[in-house]
Structures are given as C-alpha cells and as structure tokens.
Amino acid sequence: MLTRRSVLLGGLATAAFGRHALAQPQGDPLQSLIDAACRTARGAHNAKLAIVLGVVTREGKGRLLFAGADGLTNPFGQPLGLDAATPFEIGSISKVFTSALHYRAHGPFQGTLGSWLGTAARLSPGVAALTLENLATYRPGLPQDNQGGAYPPGTLRTFESLFKYLSAYQPPDPQGTCYAYSNLGWSLLAMAGTGIAGVTAEGFADRYDQRLKAFGATFGATRTGWFRPEMKPRLPQGYTKPWGAVPANDPYRPVSPTGIGSGGLVSNGADMLAYLRLNMGLMDGGLSDPALAYQQGADIRTPACTGTGAPRTAYGWFRASIKTPDGPVTVLNKNGGVRGFTSWMGFSAWQGTNTPSPAGLFVLANGPVATPLGMQAMRRLLGA
Numbered sequence: 591m592l593t594r595r596s597v598l599l600g601g602l603a604t605a606a607f608g609r610h611a612l613a614q615p616q617g618d619p620l621q622s623l624i625d626a627a628c629r630t631a632r633g634a635h636n637a638k639l640a641i642v643l644g645v646v647t648r649e650g651k652g653r654l655l656f657a658g659a660d661g662l663t664n665p666f667g668q669p670l671g672l673d674a675a676t677p678f679e680i681g682s683i684s685k686v687f688t689s690a691l692h693y694r695a696h697g698p699f700q701g702t703l704g705s706w707l708g709t710a711a712r713l714s715p716g717v718a719a720l721t722l723e724n725l726a727t728y729r730p731g732l733p734q735d736n737q738g739g740a741y742p743p744g745t746l747r748t749f750e751s752l753f754k755y756l757s758a759y760q761p762p763d764p765q766g767t768c769y770a771y772s773n774l775g776w777s778l779l780a781m782a783g784t785g786i787a788g789v790t791a792e793g794f795a796d797r798y799d800q801r802l803k804a805f806g807a808t809f810g811a812t813r814t815g816w817f818r819p820e821m822k823p824r825l826p827q828g829y830t831k832p833w834g835a836v837p838a839n840d841p842y843r844p845v846s847p848t849g850i851g852s853g854g855l856v857s858n859g860a861d862m863l864a865y866l867r868l869n870m871g872l873m874d875g876g877l878s879d880p881a882l883a884y885q886q887g888a889d890i891r892t893p894a895c896t897g898t899g900a901p902r903t904a905y906g907w908f909r910a911s912i913k914t915p916d917g918p919v920t921v922l923n924k925n926g927g928v929r930g931f932t933s934w935m936g937f938s939a940w941q942g943t944n945t946p947s948p949a950g951l952f953v954l955a956n957g958p959v960a961t962p963l964g965m966q967a968m969r970r971l972l973g974a
Contacts, residue, residue: 635833681926689906692783706782712757730775731765769900780851811861828930844928871946934964
C-alpha cells in the first residue's frame with residue numbers, strides 16, 4: 591500500500607514540478623528505504639509517519655518520492671494529502687537560507703553585531719563584539735543551546751526579554767576559538783542581515799519573510815516562509831522523539847518570532863527540490879554564482895567548546911566525508927529538528943570543479959527520522 595501510493599503521488603509531483611521532476615522507477619532503493627521507515631513507524635509506534643524525499647543525480651534532473659500517504663492526517667485528525675505542496679517544518683535548514691539572504695543582500699559576513707544592530711538593540715560589550723563571521727561558522731563564543739537549558743525560560747520570546755538579557759550577558763568562550771551550535775547566534779545573525787530598527791519581533795519576522803519570498807521567487811520556491819497559525823491544518827500531525835504524537839492543542843509554532851532565521855521556516859517538496867538544485871549549481875548561472883561559492887567554500891574546523899570532537903563547517907552548511915568505491919566524497923549537509931518535524935539536505939561538494947554537484951537529496955518528515963534516513967540515502971546515492 592505504501593509503495594503503490596508513493597508511485598501515484600510521484601507522478602503527481604512530476605506534473606506539479608514540470609521538467610525537473612521525474613516519477614521514480616520501479617524498484618527504486620530510495621523509495622524502498624522510506625517505505626520501510628513508514629512501515630516501521632506504524633508497526634512499532636502506531637505513528638502515521640510521512641516522508642518526502644527529493645533527489646537530484648548527475649543528469650541534473652530532480653524527482654520527488656513519497657511514503658506514508660495512506661491514512662495521513664493533520665493535527666486535528668482530518669485526512670491530509672501528501673504531495674509536492676504538503677508543508678513541513680524544516681527547522682535548522684532555515685540557517686542556510688539565512689546565510690544565503692545575508693550574502694545576496696550584503697556580501698560576505700563582515701563586522702560585529704554592535705556595528706550591524708547599532709542603537710536598535712541593547713547589547714553588552716561582549717555580545718556587541720561578536721563578529722558575523724564567527725556566528726556564521728559556528729564559532730560564536732555562545733554556548734550550545736539546541737538541547738535547551740542555556741538561557742532562562744522565555745529569554746528569546748520577545749525583543750524586550752531578549753535584549754534585556756543580552757544587555758548584561760557575557761559569552762562564556764572566546765569567539766572564534768571553538769565550535770558550539772548556537773541557535774541564538776543564528777537568530778542574531780538573521781537580525782543583523784534583515785534589520786530590526788523600528789519593529790517588534792513579529793515585524794522583524796515579517797520583514798525576513800518578505801525577503802525570503804523575494805529570494806525564493808528567483809529560483810521557483812514560492813511557498814517557503816515563516817510559520818503562521820493558519821498553516822497548522824495543512825501540516826501532517828507531528829511526532830516527537832521517541833514517537834510521541836504532538837497533540838492538536840499544541841500551537842505547532844517551531845520557534846518564537848525572534849528565532850525565525852535559526853529554525854522558523856516551513857517548506858514543501860517542490861520548493862526544497864528547487865533549493866537543492868540551486869545549491870548544486872544546476873540553475874542558470876549557478877557555476878559562476880558568487881553567493882554559492884562563498885557559502886560553500888569555507889572549510890572551518892575548531893575544537894569543540896565542550897566535550898570532544900567537532901564538525902567541519904562552511905557558512906551554515908556542515909561538511910561530512912563519505913567513503914565510496916572511488917574514494918572519499920565531501921558532502922555539504924544540514925539537518926533540522928523542531929517539535930514534531932525533522933529535515934535533512936545534502937549534496938556532494940562541487941566548488942572549484944567547473945561542473946555542478948553530481949548528487950544531492952533532501953528528506954522532510956513529520957517524525958524523528960530525517961537525519962539517519964538522509965545520510966543512509968546519500969550513501970546509497972553515492973554507491974557507498
């Protein structure tokens with residue numbers, strides 16, 4: 591049932607996305623992978639997991655695969671279709687959009703938060719001195735905060751609460767010296783690039799959303815944007831780790847308005863496939879696009895601020911090395927996770943080769959599966 595429904599919806603995605611989407615061939619190993627994940631979620635956890643997987647190969651064409659359409663519902667238990675336009679919260683892949691918006695509006699990351707936010711925000715000397723370069727490469731001097739507990743509850747809810755706290759806050763580590771995953775850092779980075787003078791947090795989020803939609807229109811992604819409450823009935827019901835159903839009375843808002851640039855966006859299969867192709871250099875002018883070269887070209891590695899080990903990063907992207915029969919392949923990737931939804935996007939590095947990336951994919955899911963599925967699918971795509 592799952593596989594058959596996926597084939598039918600794959601055909602619908604082809605029509606919706608035009609010449610850049612192809613229905614999957616019979617026996618596709620990526621289709622089998624996501625079908626199996628949905629069967630497991632339903633059999634072991636009674637969870638109506640739904641997955642959209644978009645893939646682009648050496649020929650430069652894209653296709654969308656679907657799993658979990660049978661019996662899918664929205665948060666209110668009403669039947670919900672699964673196709674190229676079904677919205678999913680994408681979490682921290684929002685950071686890569688923030689990086690793109692900044693470069694296309696302002697060029698390279700330069701200056702400090704103090705110089706960008708000026709009198710519009712109350713910042714301690716230590717926070718004002720944080721450079722945009724260090725924030726964008728995950729070396730902010732701020733603590734890791736993606737597991738909670740780094741700041742008092744409610745700190746990021748409004749501009750008033752945020753900047754009252756930051757007016758006296760001293761970052762715990764010297765910026766630029768060590769890796770730490772900071773959602774606050776990326777939220778501040780988005781504020782710097784978008785501007786906050788004269789607006790509330792909601793006004794800032796609206797401004798960011800407008801700039802994002804203008805950017806998306808340049809490559810055919812018109813429905814990616816800030817989560818709004820009226821979207822909730824069109825979302826699949828979400829499942830948290832470990833497989834707890836997000837109840838209907840949950841607001842489903844991924845972050846507060848101050849955090850839009852770090853994790854507040856909603857997208858769909860069609861838009862994410864367009865964005866993947868853009869980042870792979872497959873759009874017109876992509877091979878010579880200075881924004882892509884800048885975002886993907888950095889290769890930063892510093893020790894972790896706490897614990898051991900740290901990833902290699904670019905501007906928003908992470909770098910992973912996958913062993914293949916032809917040798918190691920560097921994959922630029924970013925994942926996301928908010929309450930009830932996860933996401934993953936990755937593609938083989940191509941900057942400096944004079945040819946587009948030969949392989950890339952993304953995964954959208956209403957449960958805690960996107961990162962392992964994305965990495966597994968990428969290995970299969972590369973023949974690893």
